[in-house]
Structure formats: C-alpha cells, structure tokens
Amino acid sequence: MLSSGWVVQKFGGTSVGKFPKGIVDHIIKFYTEEQQNDVAVVCSARSSYTKSKGTTSRLLKCCDLASQGEDFMEFIEEVRQDHVSNAEANVETPALQTRLISDSNKELDLVVKYLEASKVLGEVSPRTMDLVMACGEKLSCLFITALCNDRGCKAQYIDLSHIVPSDYTTNNLDSSFYAFLVQAFKEKLQPIVQSKERIVPIITGFFGLVPMGLLNGVGRGYTDLCAALIAVALNSDELQVWKEVDGIFTADPRKVPHARLLSSVTPEEAAELTYYGSEVIHPFTMEQVIRAKIPIRIKNVQNPRGDGTIIYPDNQAKKGESTPPHPPEALSASFFETKRRGATAITTKSDIVVVNIHSNKKTLSHGFLAQIFTILDRYKLVVDLICTSEVHVSMALPIPDPESYKALRQAVEKLKSLGTVDVTKKMAIVSLIGKQMKQFIGIAGTMFTTLAENNINIDMISQGANEINISAVIDEADSIKALQSIHSKLLDERAQDFEHAVDERLEQIKRLD
Numbered sequence: 001m002l003s004s005g006w007v008v009q010k011f012g013g014t015s016v017g018k019f020p021k022g023i024v025d026h027i028i029k030f031y032t033e034e035q036q037n038d039v040a041v042v043c044s045a046r047s048s049y050t051k052s053k054g055t056t057s058r059l060l061k062c063c064d065l066a067s068q069g070e071d072f073m074e075f076i077e078e079v080r081q082d083h084v085s086n087a088e089a090n091v092e093t094p095a096l097q098t099r100l101i102s103d104s105n106k107e108l109d110l111v112v113k114y115l116e117a118s119k120v121l122g123e124v125s126p127r128t129m130d131l132v133m134a135c136g137e138k139l140s141c142l143f144i145t146a147l148c149n150d151r152g153c154k155a156q157y158i159d160l161s162h163i164v165p166s167d168y169t170t171n172n173l174d175s176s177f178y179a180f181l182v183q184a185f186k187e188k189l190q191p192i193v194q195s196k197e198r199i200v201p202i203i204t205g206f207f208g209l210v211p212m213g214l215l216n217g218v219g220r221g222y223t224d225l226c227a228a229l230i231a232v233a234l235n236s237d238e239l240q241v242w243k244e245v246d247g248i249f250t251a252d253p254r255k256v257p258h259a260r261l262l263s264s265v266t267p268e269e270a271a272e273l274t275y276y277g278s279e280v281i282h283p284f285t286m287e288q289v290i291r292a293k294i295p296i297r298i299k300n301v302q303n304p305r306g307d308g309t310i311i312y313p314d315n316q317a318k319k320g321e322s323t324p325p326h327p328p329e330a331l332s333a334s335f336f337e338t339k340r341r342g343a344t345a346i347t348t349k350s351d352i353v354v355v356n357i358h359s360n361k362k363t364l365s366h367g368f369l370a371q372i373f374t375i376l377d378r379y380k381l382v383v384d385l386i387c388t389s390e391v392h393v394s395m396a397l398p399i400p401d402p403e404s405y406k407a408l409r410q411a412v413e414k415l416k417s418l419g420t421v422d423v424t425k426k427m428a429i430v431s432l433i434g435k436q437m438k439q440f441i442g443i444a445g446t447m448f449t450t451l452a453e454n455n456i457n458i459d460m461i462s463q464g465a466n467e468i469n470i471s472a473v474i475d476e477a478d479s480i481k482a483l484q485s486i487h488s489k490l491l492d493e494r495a496q497d498f499e500h501a502v503d504e505r506l507e508q509i510k511r512l513d
C-alpha cells in the first residue's frame with residue numbers, strides 16, 4: 001500500500017484549551033503547507049486547565065444533576081461563558097466570530113432541552129447522555145474550524161454525532177461495528193477527499209450514539225478511538241496523537257526527573273502503560289490502526305518539531321514497506337539497545353484497595369473463585385491483580401471515586417459469606433513494563449531488592465501472563481520513592497549497577513558459537 005499523503009492529527013481537550021493558535025499555525029498549517037500533507041483533525045472537548053474542569057466533565061455533571069431532578073443551569077452557563085470568551089479572545093474576523101458564538105449557543109440551547117426533559121423524568125438515558133456529551137466535541141470543533149479559517153487555512157466542520165443510525169443494534173463494540181464505522185467515515189469524508197482544493201476536515205471526536213452509550217462502551221478518551229478509525233478510513237500514513245509531553249517516557253516525567261523519552265514502544269507496552277497508570281493512549285485505539293499497518297506517533301503541541309514516540313509492533317512491516325525493520329524479531333532493535341536493559345518503562349497506579357479473602361473452608365472448594373467474581377461482577381468492580389493460594393485470595397482493585405468505593409463496601413458485605421475479609425486502602429501498584437523483559441533473568445529480582453533496600457513493604461506480587469509486566473502492590477505513600485529508585489536501577493541512562501540481570505538470549509547465542 002503506497003503513501004496516501006493523509007495524516008490524522010488528534011488534539012486533546014487541554015491542548016485545544018491552552019494552545020489553539022499554536023495548533024493552527026505551527027501544526028496544522030505546517031503539515032498542510034510545508035509538508036504538503038492532507039490533514040484531518042480530530043478534537044476532544046475543550047478543557048482550559050484540567051480535564052476535571054473541562055467541558056465534558058461539566059456536561060456530565062449536568063446529566064448527574066438532571067437525573068436527580070436538580071437544576072443544572074449553573075454548569076451550562078459556565079460552559080457557555082467559557083466558549084464565548086474563548087471565541088472573542090481568539091477568532092479575529094468579526095463574521096467568523098459572530099457565527100461561532102451563535103452556532104455554539106444553538107448547540108447549548110439544544111442540550112438544555114434534552115436536560116430539561118430528563119430533569120422532569122428524573123432519569124438520563126445513555127442516549128441522552130451521549131447527546132449531551134457530544135456537545136463538548138461540537139463546540140471544540142466549531143471553534144478550531146473558525147480559527148483555521150480565520151488564520152488562512154481552509155477548514156470544514158464535520159459532525160459525527162449522528163453517524164450511527166438510530167436503528168443500529170449490536171451488543172458489543174466488536175470488529176464488525178468498527179468496520180461499519182470506518183465505512184461510514186469514508187462516505188462522510190468522501191467529498192473532502194475528492195475536492196480539488198485542499199480542505200482540512202475538523203472532525204468531532206464524538207462519533208455517534210453508540211448502542212450502549214459511548215461512556216459505557218468506550219469510556220473517557222473516546223476521541224483517541226475516533227481518530228484511529230478516521231486514520232483507517234483515510235488509509236492515513238500516520239496517526240498523530242498530540243499531547244503536552246514530548247512522547248512516551250521511561251516514567252512519568254513529572255515524577256521522575258531523569259525519565260528518558262522513548263523513540264518507540266510496542267502497542268502491547270503502550271496498552272500496559274496506559275492501564276497501569278500512565279494515561280498515554282486509549283487502549284482500544286491501537287488494534288485498528290496497527291491492523292491497517294498505520295504507525296501512531298505521540299507528539300508535543302509545545303514542541304511540534306520533536307520526533308515524539310512511535311507506537312508500532314517491532315515485528316511487522318509498516319504501510320509501504322515490504323519487510324519488517326531490521327534486525328528481525330528474533331533480535332529486534334531494542335535487543336541491542338543497551339540503555340533499555342530489558343525494561344522499557346515503569347509506572348504507578350494509585351487509588352488501589354487490596355481485598356484479602358480467607359475461605360472458611362479448609363481447602364479451596366471449586367466454585368470459590370467463581371463466587372467471588374460473581375459478586376464483584378454484580379457491583380461492576382474490576383480486579384487489576386490477583387494472587388491465590390489454596391484457601392486465600394488477594395486482589396488489588398482500582399477504587400478511584402466515591403461511587404466505586406460504595407460498590408466495594410456493598411461487595412465486601414457479600415464476600416463475608418465466603419470467609420474472613422480484610423480490606424487495605426491507600427495502596428498503589430508499581431509496574432515495570434517491557435516486551436524484552438522475558439528474555440532477561442534478574443529483572444524481577446532487582447526490582448524487588450530495590451524496593452526492600454528502600455524499606456518499601458510489598459503487599460502483593462504479580463507477573464502478568466504476557467510476561468511484559470511485573471507488578472507489586474505497595475503503600476501509596478511510597479509510590480514516588482518506588483518509581484524513582486527502580487528507575488535509577490533499571491532505566492536511568494546513568495544506571496551503573498545492573499550486574500544482576502543476565503541477558504538470557506545473548507547467553508544462548510554465545511553457547512551456540
């Protein structure tokens with residue numbers, strides 16, 4: 001498959017909020033004018049500083065209030081004010097500014113209608129929630145479209161919020177649903193693709209009224225998935241996910257000052273990092289694009305010329321290449337990267353609660369685990385890590401908000417019928433991630449010795465079946481110390497003493513000689 005010339009750029013809510021002019025002048029225009037690419041832009045709802053104060057969070061708060069029959073207008077007015085003053089501050093051409101404000105007001109008025117009806121009913125259906133949430137991406141894309149046109153880059157607003165027909169039925173968001181979406185996106189973008197003039201489509205990251213609701217089906221961060229499907233629809237050369245960091249680092253650079261920028265990671269590593277606390281990319285994003293052989297590049301809106309980090313399998317050829325990059329999989333490039341030393345990155349996840357269950361039977365009866373999971377399932381609780389012995393089960397659960405804490409309390413009451421239950425709060429999971437780790441001996445040893453040397457108590461240990469993740473549960477208060485000390489032993493450029501880990505592959509090769 002040859003180069004199509006298309007590049008899909010996804011911008012997160014805080015980037016749209018903080019750097020809109022930079023996005024248009026130094027990113028969109030750079031790729032269209034200097035690189036001569038065709039660019040498609042996907043935006044999330046605007047957040048000025050943090051996601052929790054962002055438009056999506058405010059709109060979800062309105063849904064919450066309406067479902068309790070309470071007044072929500074205060075939050076609508078906050079969203080309105082935010083977008084009006086943003087339009088006034090950034091869009092200079094009077095006609096474009098007036099139209100943007102009027103279009104934004106219309107969208108918000110519509111949301112008020114949906115919410116008023118829900119308030120009367122005292123219930124917000126998943127469909128209504130989607131209709132309300134979609135407004136965030138609409139406002140953001142109306143704004144970026146106006147700003148592009150204002151600054152001399154021809155752009156067209158594309159609303160995907162009704163792309164899924166109301167009679168579309170599916171029980172889960174499987175590959176046939178994604179295939180349907182890709183086809184629908186292709187049709188929607190066809191006029192722009194065929195246009196003689198270069199037009200940048202500015203596409204709402206909200207993609208339709210998904211059968212069980214976008215929040216239930218995909219979750220926050222759905223715009224990453226939308227951008228991925230657009231990249232597939234356009235047979236794009238690259239999917240660029242623009243953030244406020246230079247790419248993926250060996251650890252969260254805010255917590256580990258010596259963290260290094262990684263030039264590439266595999267999709268499996270990116271997924272593990274995201275799940276275990278480093279919110280890099282929505283996990284659903286990768287499968288579709290990688291299958292279409294499209295690389296994902298994480299880049300920084302504040303440093304657009306940086307190389308960023310590429311997410312791509314180390315054993316698969318890219319679009320337009322006939323063979324995988326050399327050296328081949330058996331001895332992949334990172335195998336020779338001495339700096340990597342087996343592990344790729346380290347991450348921590350906070351708000352973890354450990355639940356221990358001691359069976360009241362002498363031996364583990366069959367069905368014991370099934371009973372535990374049935375209870376957890378009933379309360380929609382997720383288990384991140386689990387360790388079992390014959391009569392004892394330890395589980396680490398993410399409990400990030402009051403709602404999940406309430407569910408946990410109810411589940412614990414039920415679990416008590418199976419045995420003695422104890423609960424430890426304020427814990428964290430520290431995870432060492434690396435696709436190459438499985439061929440090294442001593443990495444887990446070094447990780448746990450480092451924790452011991454730093455007086456950090458380990459509550460649970462787990463090595464995932466995929467062998468790319470070694471995790472331990474520790475006190476949340478120790479998580480920064482754990483990150484920094486393990487990083488300096490196993491990932492720091494200046495790490496001196498890594499004498500314990502033996503590269504098993506290299507040893508095998510030596511033995512063959």
Ligand SMILES: Nc1ncnc2c1ncn2[C@@H]1O[C@H](COP(=O)(O)OP(=O)(O)O)[C@@H](O)[C@H]1O
Nearest residue numbers: 012014243244245247248249251252254278279
């Ligand atoms: N290993 C990591 N590499 C890069 N960033 C990381 C890592 N772990 C955690 N982070 C944090 O993830 C955040 C991602 O960037 P940000 O632009 O804030 O995301 P968003 O697109 O959600 O707005 C950064 O604040 C960064 O500190």
Ligand SMILES: N[C@@H](CC(=O)OP(=O)(O)O)C(=O)O
Nearest residue numbers: 012013044056220221222223
């Ligand atoms: N606007 C949505 C979806 C999203 O993808 O956001 P972001 O790209 O900023 O993570 C949210 O806040 O969840």
